[in-house]
Amino acid sequence: MEHVDVIIVGAGLSGIGGACHLKVECPKKSFVILEGRETMGGTWDLFRYPGVRSDSDMYTLGYRFRPWRDNKAMADGPAILSYIRETAAEYDVEKTIRYDHRVRRASWSSDHARWTVEVETGPEKALVQLTCNFLYLCTGYYNYESSYTPDWPGVARFRGTLVHPQKWPEDLDYTGKRVVVIGSGATAITLVPAMAERAAHVTMLQRSPSYVVSRPAEDKIANWLRRVLPDRAAYVLARWKNVLSGTFFYNLARKRPELFKWMVARGVRHELGEKYDSKDFTPPYNPWDQRLCLVPDADLFREIREGRVSITTDHIETFTEDGLLLKSGKRLDADIIVTATGLVLKLFSGMQLVVDSAPVDLPKTLVYKGMMFSDVPNFAFAIGYTNASWTLKCDLTAGYVCRLLNYMDQHGYAVCTPRVNDADIEEEPVIDFNSGYVLRALDTLPRQGSKTPWRLHQNYLKDLSMMRYGRVDDGTMEFKAASVARAAGAVASG
Numbered sequence: 001m002e003h004v005d006v007i008i009v010g011a012g013l014s015g016i017g018g019a020c021h022l023k024v025e026c027p028k029k030s031f032v033i034l035e036g037r038e039t040m041g042g043t044w045d046l047f048r049y050p051g052v053r054s055d056s057d058m059y060t061l062g063y064r065f066r067p068w069r070d071n072k073a074m075a076d077g078p079a080i081l082s083y084i085r086e087t088a089a090e091y092d093v094e095k096t097i098r099y100d101h102r103v104r105r106a107s108w109s110s111d112h113a114r115w116t117v118e119v120e121t122g123p124e125k126a127l128v129q130l131t132c133n134f135l136y137l138c139t140g141y142y143n144y145e146s147s148y149t150p151d152w153p154g155v156a157r158f159r160g161t162l163v164h165p166q167k168w169p170e171d172l173d174y175t176g177k178r179v180v181v182i183g184s185g186a187t188a189i190t191l192v193p194a195m196a197e198r199a200a201h202v203t204m205l206q207r208s209p210s211y212v213v214s215r216p217a218e219d220k221i222a223n224w225l226r227r228v229l230p231d232r233a234a235y236v237l238a239r240w241k242n243v244l245s246g247t248f249f250y251n252l253a254r255k256r257p258e259l260f261k262w263m264v265a266r267g268v269r270h271e272l273g274e275k276y277d278s279k280d281f282t283p284p285y286n287p288w289d290q291r292l293c294l295v296p297d298a299d300l301f302r303e304i305r306e307g308r309v310s311i312t313t314d315h316i317e318t319f320t321e322d323g324l325l326l327k328s329g330k331r332l333d334a335d336i337i338v339t340a341t342g343l344v345l346k347l348f349s350g351m352q353l354v355v356d357s358a359p360v361d362l363p364k365t366l367v368y369k370g371m372m373f374s375d376v377p378n379f380a381f382a383i384g385y386t387n388a389s390w391t392l393k394c395d396l397t398a399g400y401v402c403r404l405l406n407y408m409d410q411h412g413y414a415v416c417t418p419r420v421n422d423a424d425i426e427e428e429p430v431i432d433f434n435s436g437y438v439l440r441a442l443d444t445l446p447r448q449g450s451k452t453p454w455r456l457h458q459n460y461l462k463d464l465s466m467m468r469y470g471r472v473d474d475g476t477m478e479f480k481a482a483s484v485a486r487a488a489g490a491v492a493s494g
């Protein structure tokens with residue numbers, strides 16, 4: 001059976017980033033990336049709807065180690081995909097990717113101090129096994145196969161075209177068509193102005209509004225820094241500028257919600273003038289109880305002002321032959337209805353984790369430093385922030401995995417396992433968001449603890465000090481030499 005030091009699962013933004021870290025920081029480690037799809041890029045390859053883009057700035061969504069060189073800070077999907085591909089080529093990690101390798105199960109054996117990973121590949125879904133010392137999951141957070149669509153009455157009656165953004169038909173022509181986009185999250189807010197460029201009219205139908213804030217698509221300060229400084233220096237400064245301003249505004253929103261709400265409402269009123277209707281922009285929750293929606297260069301507001309887009313805040317009574325009948329009695333006629341109703345959160349794409357023949361029950365585990373689970377040895381996962389760019393956290397995680405591996409090598413350890421050895425730790429939900437996709441999955445998720453290192457900081461500065469400069473041997477991580485691990489395994493099985 002083929003054996004490598006590290007298996008990375010997933011060749012998206014995080015998997016490619018993780019591989020580059022390994023290449024540079026652990027040059028002697030052998031590794032492969034197992035990717036279930038035929039191509040790299042993950043999210044940025046899967047989503048093909050009009051206008052698909054980031055809603056974070058690329059100075060923080062980009063890798064710490066590779067400058068973002070495009071003028072646009074809020075970047076289009078294809079530009080992000082190119083960035084991932086170019087990074088993989090530049091760091092020479094492309095050749096380590098095994099495409100069409102879908103991991104179904106990974107089981108840890110203490111006897112052998114290694115993982116056995118079961119993979120489906122090829123048209124026959126042949127089962128292949130590989131082993132590794134350390135398993136690093138970079139599988140994203142949602143179900144690739146299906147998206148969330150509520151069970152609306154009458155859907156089958158609708159004679160027009162029904163589309164979900166996760167499975168966008170390549171040949172969908174919406175020129176001159178009446179479009180209704182159901183949803184109010186980042187996807188709806190992106191799609192609506194993009195489709196309005198060609199459609200006859202686009203209506204965004206939302207059950208409840210989101211906080212919507214306009215940001216310049218281009219970051220003038222970052223672009224100026226790039227003109228006057230070498231690439232890397234400009235990138236570091238732009239990244240820090242955005243980390244600090246993002247942290248400031250997040251804290252302001254959480255500590256002074258009324259002030260923040262007022263600022264957001266003032267911005268929207270200013271953009272929309274007489275077209276402003278407070279009920280379409282006043283969510284029933286506080287800022288950052290759900291993710292904030294950012295629009296580049298006020299594109300959504302411009303389309304509303306110019307009459308190509310309208311927003312309706314209402315509930316669906318039923319689909320009809322011609323569109324939708326709403327609870328208020330209003331009808332929305334449509335040729336195309338887009339259900340931007342969200343993702344299905346599914347950690348590790350449902351792959352099964354087993355430790356010494358016992359399946360890992362995620363809700364019974366605690367998350368360690370936002371990257372490992374209690375009692376699961378030689379294992380890490382890349383999950384980003386909910387309140388800042390994904391990569392800020394995943395870069396720290398990948399760096400920490402390398403520190404951990406190097407530390408183990410230096411001390412002759414083969415096994416590392418986070419253990420809850422503090423009786424005062426209390427369990428809490430892992431995410432404090434109240435977005436539908438989080439609430440729907442909360443009982444399948446692991447938990448966090450009330451104290452460091454079991455607490456999820458959702459704060460780059462705190463994580464930076466813990467993960468880049470904090471001790472690896474922190475009193476919570478248990479280390480074992482290979483011989484000790486094997487002896488313990490022999491006792492347990494004997």
Ligand SMILES: Cc1cc2nc3c(=O)[nH]c(=O)nc-3n(C[C@H](O)[C@H](O)[C@H](O)COP(=O)(O)OP(=O)(O)OC[C@H]3O[C@@H](n4cnc5c(N)ncnc54)[C@H](O)[C@@H]3O)c2cc1C
Pocket residue numbers: 009010011012013014015034035036037040041042043044047053054055056061101102103104138139140141142144187348349351382384388389390391
């Ligand atoms: C439309 C959209 C826009 C977004 N915009 C932003 C943004 O602006 N800012 C931000 O911070 N975040 C954003 N996100 C979150 C986004 O998913 C992350 O930023 C980031 O791209 C995730 O990268 P990833 O590599 O961790 O996961 P993914 O991109 O999901 O990649 C995971 C990869 O793992 C593979 N995989 C999964 N399971 C298996 C398995 N069992 N075996 C083998 N391979 C497997 C998948 O095929 C995929 O290639 C957005 C998400 C979406 C859906």
